[in-house]
Amino acid sequence: MANKDYVLGVSDYELNRLKFQHGVWKEITDTFLDKLDITNGSKILDAGAGPGFVAMDLLGRVGTTGEITALEPSEMYVNYARDYAKENNIPNMKVVHGTVETAELPREYYDVIFARWVISFVPDADTFLEKLFASLKPGGIIAFMDYAYEGLALFPKGGAFDKMADAVRAYWVHGGGDPYIGARLPKMFRERNIDMKEYYPVAQCGGPSSGVFQWADKFFTVHIQQMVDLGIISQNNGDAMLADWNAHKQNKDSVFISPTITVILGKK
Numbered sequence: 001m002a003n004k005d006y007v008l009g010v011s012d013y014e015l016n017r018l019k020f021q022h023g024v025w026k027e028i029t030d031t032f033l034d035k036l037d038i039t040n041g042s043k044i045l046d047a048g049a050g051p052g053f054v055a056m057d058l059l060g061r062v063g064t065t066g067e068i069t070a071l072e073p074s075e076m077y078v079n080y081a082r083d084y085a086k087e088n089n090i091p092n093m094k095v096v097h098g099t100v101e102t103a104e105l106p107r108e109y110y111d112v113i114f115a116r117w118v119i120s121f122v123p124d125a126d127t128f129l130e131k132l133f134a135s136l137k138p139g140g141i142i143a144f145m146d147y148a149y150e151g152l153a154l155f156p157k158g159g160a161f162d163k164m165a166d167a168v169r170a171y172w173v174h175g176g177g178d179p180y181i182g183a184r185l186p187k188m189f190r191e192r193n194i195d196m197k198e199y200y201p202v203a204q205c206g207g208p209s210s211g212v213f214q215w216a217d218k219f220f221t222v223h224i225q226q227m228v229d230l231g232i233i234s235q236n237n238g239d240a241m242l243a244d245w246n247a248h249k250q251n252k253d254s255v256f257i258s259p260t261i262t263v264i265l266g267k268k
């Protein structure tokens with residue numbers, strides 16, 4: 001099975017967007033990381049690590065006897081993570097270039113495997129999960145944060161942006177992914193006898209000055225045009241959606257609600 005290109009693309013802009021995104025979702029992510037039984041000495045795989053922002057945060061949790069592996073297919077993000085490990089002299093942060101599906105992962109090696117905003121992009125989520133699961137120690141934890149892409153809303157309603165959730169879902173599908181993967185994971189866990197210990201939704205909401213609004217702004221101001229360029233929405237619709245978004249940005253009483261992200265934790 002050939003992997004399609006990662007639909008959001010890789011660029012300096014995207015790297016900075018991921019960094020900003022990491023800050024906006026950090027508290028929610030940290031609360032989830034607290035549940036993963038991470039201790040000094042844990043071996044953790046951050047699958048689809050991007051530039052490695054979660055991997056970097058995990059270093060403090062495993063101590064010098066533990067080990068973090070950041071696995072990532074984008075060369076640019078791999079270089080960013082490698083430079084970070086080198087410049088900060090961190091020998092226990094490994095950075096591996098590759099996809100989950102094609103990388104040579106050790107069998108039954110990791111205590112914890114984590115992937116945030118990755119499995120919704122892959123064309124074959126079953127293979128992705130099985131590959132990771134094989135690499136997890138018996139008793140180890142596998143943990144995902146990813147979309148069940150419902151709930152996205154911009155208030156006051158009534159403009160072109162009301163159709164945005166449909167467009168973004170089509171964007172994910174265009175890239176071969178599944179924007180509803182978060183709602184399929186419990187079944188996928190059950191079918192493989194992965195013991196589901198946690199499953200809950202997270203979302204954020206706020207006005208134009210909030211982190212979550214600005215996170216959305218960094219996405220829509222670039223990715224609406226990318227959806228137009230890929231033929232997912234027409235130029236007219238894209239322009240109308242962006243104009244509606246920009247008008248809401250000027251209204252201090254606007255409210256943006258993020259799509260739902262499901263958080264799931266299973267034990268082998």
Ligand SMILES: C[S@@+](CC[C@H](N)C(=O)[O-])C[C@H]1O[C@@H](n2cnc3c(N)ncnc32)[C@H](O)[C@@H]1O
Binds near residue numbers: 022073115
């Ligand atoms: C939205 S970014 C999230 C990055 C990081 N997990 C985070 O939360 O900051 C998605 C990442 O998944 C990576 N990716 C896409 N397909 C992948 C695959 N099949 N295996 C591993 N990583 C993949 C992309 O290169 C990209 O860096």
